[in-house]
Amino acid sequence: MIGFVFPGQGTVRVGMGGWLRRDQAGAAVVERADALLPEPVSELCARGPLERLIDTAHAQPAVTVCNLAALAVLRAKGHEPDVVAGHSVGEISALCAAGVLDVDTAISLVATRARLMAALPDTGAMTAVMGMTPHEVENLVAEVAGPDEPLVVGLENAPDHTVVSGASTAVERLAKLATEAGARKVVALKVSNAFHSPLMAGALDGWAEAVRAAPLSPPRIPVVPNATAEATTDLPTIVDALIVQLTARVRWTETMHALSGADTLIEVGDSKVLAGLFRAVGVKCLSMADPTAVRRLRPEPAA
Template sequence: MIGFVFPGQGTVRVGMGGWLRREGAAAPVWECAEELFGESVARLCARGPLARLVDTEHAQPAVTVCNLAGLAVLRARGYEPDIVAGHSVGELSALCAAGVLDEAETLRLVATRSALMAELPGHGVMSSVLGLPVERVEELAAESSRPGQPLVVGLDNAREQVVVSGHPEALERFAASADGARSIVALKVGHAFHSPLMAGAVDAWAEAVRAAPLKPPRLPVVPNVTGEPTTDLGTITDALIEQLVARVQWTRTMNELSTVEGCVEVGDSKSLTGMFRTVGVRCVSMSTPAVLRSLPAGGVR
């Protein structure tokens, strides 16, 4: 068994997707993105500017195009997964890999998601917290919250690797009380993703998701909000909607994938590969074409 995992928005950088832009199998993905977005996503990935690339409205489509380009390359070589998962916006790429969405609809939904999130008032913040168990971070976040100033665990990425998300004043109180943390590092984002501060986008996002032509998956998907494999389309749909304000259960997801022979981080990132290393799961990154030599010959499935 092999798992495909797809990175999210935090992995964007100028130059991303370099070798994938030169692969003929991925060309239709880049062309589809340019038609949908009305600009060259390939040029933005290659040259930036960084300030534009990391902006939510551009970052989410950019990472998704790289993810889908990587998926197209793997499929052209005969590789298909047995189970899939995606980190945050990467979950939409995972749904494409599972046959729930086609490439064009995946990109349309990502464009909608990123636009809705970007339109919200930009007063939310996120910080990475290292060195504390998630239970302790939960306690400190709850103690730091006030009415109208929430702070929650937005992403449970790995053991003692957590991201808190919410109001800036709540984060200040959190930082002052988190004495045992090894580090607290602010993330370069304009919004508090996976927190109650995203609630203003949920209704429109739910409408977009329920209007999309979703199909039952061909293989198990591990949604972020449950961290449990499922092939039930209703569960997948509800989880995709809830994900906007709910925690990314990535530690639980990695544990569910611990029974596979290995995982491929599809796209142009090494972030998930490093996280899987913390739970002893072999994961290889598509950040260089050399990964194709490390996969089983002749494809899988």
């Protein structure tokens, strides 16, 4: 059994997708995306500047285009997944791999998601806390969150890697408390707002409308949504999970457990972030950031 996992917004960097754009199958996807998106991303991925690339309006399309280009490379070589998952915005790419979305629909949806989220007031922040359990971080969240300063655990990336998301002032106070409580590392993320938190609620109605209006098909294979961390082939469940994901917690630790039975896992995109998270829980995951990873997959089916 082979599992494809797709990285999210936090993996963008100048130069991303270089070898994928040089591959015939990957280049075709990038060219198609440039034609469909409000602003082409290939040149931005290749040359930056970084300040523009990491902006939500550009970062989400950029990482999705690289993910879909990597998927096209795998498909051109005869590789298809048996189960898929995507981290945050990477879930859109996973749904494409599962046959729920076609490439054009995936690109259209990510453009809408990015636009809606970028349009929200920039009042939030996110910080990663490492060396503490999610339960320990949640206790700290309860100390600093308030009615006018929402704060939540936005992502459980690994058993000792939790990301808090919410009002900037609350995030700052939590970072101080976590450091005092003995966290191994506390790192402010370079993001424009508090994703996977109540501060994204303003985009929820528009996102739900876009998702429900999109042409969707039942998945050919199981999908593990972020919001549930349970493999499913039920389209209504997948649609609901994709919508609530905007404000809901990314349950990646549980997702990795759900995928741990796969014989082979590969991070489909130009990133090593998910491969590193799997490694932290003792599970091997190849990364297409290394072009040789494709050659280490199971043999291609006979023609």
